[in-house]
Amino acid sequence: QKEVEQNSGPLSVPEGAIASLNCTYSDRVSQSFFWYRQYSGKSPELIMSIYSNGDKEDGRFTAQLNKASQYVSLLIRDSQPSDSATYLCAMNSGYSTLTFGKGTMLLVSP
Amino acid sequence: GAVVSQHPSRVICKSGTSVKIECRSLDFQATTMFWYRQFPKQSLMLMATSNEGSKATYEQGVEKDKFLINHASLTLSTLTVTSAHPEDSSFYICSASLQAGGPGTQYFGPGTRLLVL
Numbered sequence: 001q002k003e004v005e006q007n008s009g010p011l012s013v014p015e016g017a018i019a020s021l022n023c024t025y026s027d028r029v030s031q032s033f034f035w036y037r038q039y040s041g042k043s044p045e046l047i048m049s050i051y052s053n054g055d056k057e058d059g060r061f062t063a064q065l066n067k068a069s070q071y072v073s074l075l076i077r078d079s080q081p082s083d084s085a086t087y088l089c090a091m092n093s094g095y096s097t098l099t100f101g102k103g104t105m106l107l108v109s110p
Numbered sequence: 111g112a113v114v115s116q117h118p119s120r121v122i123c124k125s126g127t128s129v130k131i132e133c134r135s136l137d138f139q140a141t142t143m144f145w146y147r148q149f150p151k152q153s154l155m156l157m158a159t160s161n162e163g164s165k166a167t168y169e170q171g172v173e174k175d176k177f178l179i180n181h182a183s184l185t186l187s188t189l190t191v192t193s194a195h196p197e198d199s200s201f202y203i204c205s206a207s208l209q210a211g212g213p214g215t216q217y218f219g220p221g222t223r224l225l226v227l
Contacts, residue, residue, distance in 0.1 A: 032214040044203075044218045088154070098214060103153060
């Protein structure tokens with residue numbers, strides 16, 4: 001059974017700090033990984049996708065993938081109060097469906 | 111690009127009535143769309159996968175006769191909640207798959223909040 005594990009949090013960081021969100025997965029054949037941000041009462045919004053080992057940077061966001069250790073992480077630099085949301089990790093294993101983690105709540109305090 | 115819309119955004123109905131929710135991909139064609147449900151403070155739950163021109167694939171425990179899905183075109187999928195009851199009150203979210211965005215990439219609509227009285 002494919003599983004994606006995330007710490008539910010909340011992860012609390014002060015404004016300007018680096019927020020580090022982690023995710024582990026069980027399916028070794030997983031090919032694609034995604035980070036979504038979901039504000040309270042809203043639908044998920046795609047932030048990053050990553051397909052190969054290593055780092056992928058997009059503005060203040062960096063996704064890191066380590067397939068050997070089966071984890072994927074998201075770093076948010078210079079965290080802002082507007083980054084406060086639930087972050088969902090998801091993986092795709094070659095089919096069209098995604099397996100989502102339960103999400104980590106991030107709280108950035110001013 | 112990759113915009114998905116949903117209509118209506120919010121609906122209140124009486125118990126026993128049917129409610130139709132539309133999901134549209136506005137600037138791309140989506141051969142596959144997905145329907146999720148999310149209860150307050152809980153994670154996303156995939157209800158069904160909808161492929162254009164074929165029958166939807168429902169997840170275990172989701173009643174296909176209660177949640178009717180139609181994907182008649184490459185830009186439109188509909189979810190009809192038949193004979194809705196208060197326990198069907200939830201946040202219904204669709205997504206559309208865009209392979210050009212990378213394998214497995216899904217873009218979500220804004221969601222429809224359903225309240226059954």
